Structure formats: structure tokens, C-alpha cells
Amino acid sequence: MIRISALFLSAAMALVASAPTQAEPATLLGAYQNWSAYSSGTGSSMTCYALSQPRASTPRGAKRSAIYLMVSDWPGRKIKAEPQIVLGYPVKADAAASVAVGSAKFAFFARPNNGNDGAAWLQSLAENARLIDSMGKGVSAVASGVSARGTKTVDTYSLAGFADAMTKVHDTCKM
Numbered sequence: 001m002i003r004i005s006a007l008f009l010s011a012a013m014a015l016v017a018s019a020p021t022q023a024e025p026a027t028l029l030g031a032y033q034n035w036s037a038y039s040s041g042t043g044s045s046m047t048c049y050a051l052s053q054p055r056a057s058t059p060r061g062a063k064r065s066a067i068y069l070m071v072s073d074w075p076g077r078k079i080k081a082e083p084q085i086v087l088g089y090p091v092k093a094d095a096a097a098s099v100a101v102g103s104a105k106f107a108f109f110a111r112p113n114n115g116n117d118g119a120a121w122l123q124s125l126a127e128n129a130r131l132i133d134s135m136g137k138g139v140s141a142v143a144s145g146v147s148a149r150g151t152k153t154v155d156t157y158s159l160a161g162f163a164d165a166m167t168k169v170h171d172t173c174k175m
Contacts, residue, residue: 029168033161037168044076048173050165054143054155062151064088065117069099069143069157071132071166073173080175081132081166083122085110085155090148091118097145101134101159110145120145136163 029037029048034055039048051070067088071081085097085108097108097120106127108120120143122128135141141157 029172030165031161032164032168034158035161035165037165037172039169039172046075046173048073048075048169048175050162050169052157052162055140055158056156058154059151062089062153064153067155069141069155071135071169073169073175075173075175080170081128083128083131083135085120085143085145086113087118087120087145087147087153089118089151089153090116091120091145092148095120095146095148097143099131100142100144101131101138101140104130104134106131108145116148118145118148132166135159136166 024041026038026040029039035050035052037048037050039046041047049070049072051068053068057067065088066086068086069083070086071083073080074082083099085099087097087110091110091112093111095110095118097110099106099108107123109123110118110120113119122131138159140159143155143157144153146152
């Protein structure tokens with residue numbers, strides 16, 4: 001458990017270090033099975049988020065940096081439960097990505113993030129509540145994307161602990 005928490009903290013610290021608006025380090029709010037909750041910043045720059053690393057990734061041995069699925073609250077921006085996939089490799093702008101939870105599939109678009117690595121966000125904000133609800137009730141989420149070189153990746157995340165982590169996120173950010 002300590003090793004898993006250290007991995008989550010490392011990923012969270014990398015996220016905070018990469019976000020220019022985040023001046024304060026991340027605070028671990030709690031670890032909930034396969035998900036951890038964090039907060040960072042204060043006042044209008046406060047953000048709270050839950051994140052998890054994949055339990056399985058293909059292709060095996062692909063060179064990737066940090067990989068995780070996260071959901072963030074941004075109270076200063078009035079944004080609640082914004083999902084994001086951190087893919088861990090360079091992507092082409094507006095490349096397709098997706099998350100599937102059970103039989104429900106959600107379309108994402110990828111963009112280069114910090115440096116060359118890419119991240120992906122939900123294409124339709126109208127799908128946000130349905131995705132978060134599916135994740136709260138689901139067993140696993142499968143995220144897929146394509147690198148700038150054309151390599152298709154598939155990452156499988158356990159959703160055990162997701163609902164509890166999100167409760168902590170929402171309570172901390174008062175959303």
C-alpha cells in the first residue's frame with residue numbers, strides 16, 4: 001500500500017509541478033483502494049482531484065511517462081468532476097481517445113500537454129455526468145488512445161475506491 005501511495009503521490013506531484021497556476025504542493029486527502037484524492041492551491045486557485053494508475057497497459061514495454069486517469073474539481077472556475085486521461089506519450093492535436101465503462105463508451109480528444117506528452121478530455125460536456133456516474137457504479141474503465149507515432153494504447157483502470165475518492169474531492173472543494 002505504501003508503494004502504491006508513493007506512486008500516486010509522484011504522479012500528483014508531477015501534475016502539480018506541470019500546472020503553472022498551481023503554486024502550492026499537492027496534499028494527499030486519502031487513499032481509497034485504487035484511487036487517491038488530492039488538493040492543491042487555495043482560494044480561487046484551489047483544485048481537488050482523484051487519480052489512479054492503470055492496472056494493465058498494452059502494448060507492454062511501450063516507452064511512456066506517467067499514465068493516469070483523473071477527475072478534477074476547480075471551484076474557482078465552477079468546474080465539477082472534469083475527467084482527463086494522461087496518456088504518457090506525445091499525441092497529435094485533436095487525436096481521438098476514449099474511455100469505456102462497461103458497455104458505455106465516451107469520446108475524448110487529445111492534445112499535447114506539457115512538453116510533448118499528451119492528455120485527453122471529454123469531447124462532449126453533456127456526457128460528463130453520465131461518465132462520472134458510470135465510473136462510480138462500474139468495475140473498470142478502459143482508456144485508449146493513439147500516440148503521435150501511431151501506436152495504439154489501451155489502459156485498464158480499476159474503479160474500486162473511485163466513488164469514495166470523489167466524495168472526498170467534492171467535500172474538500174465544496175462542490
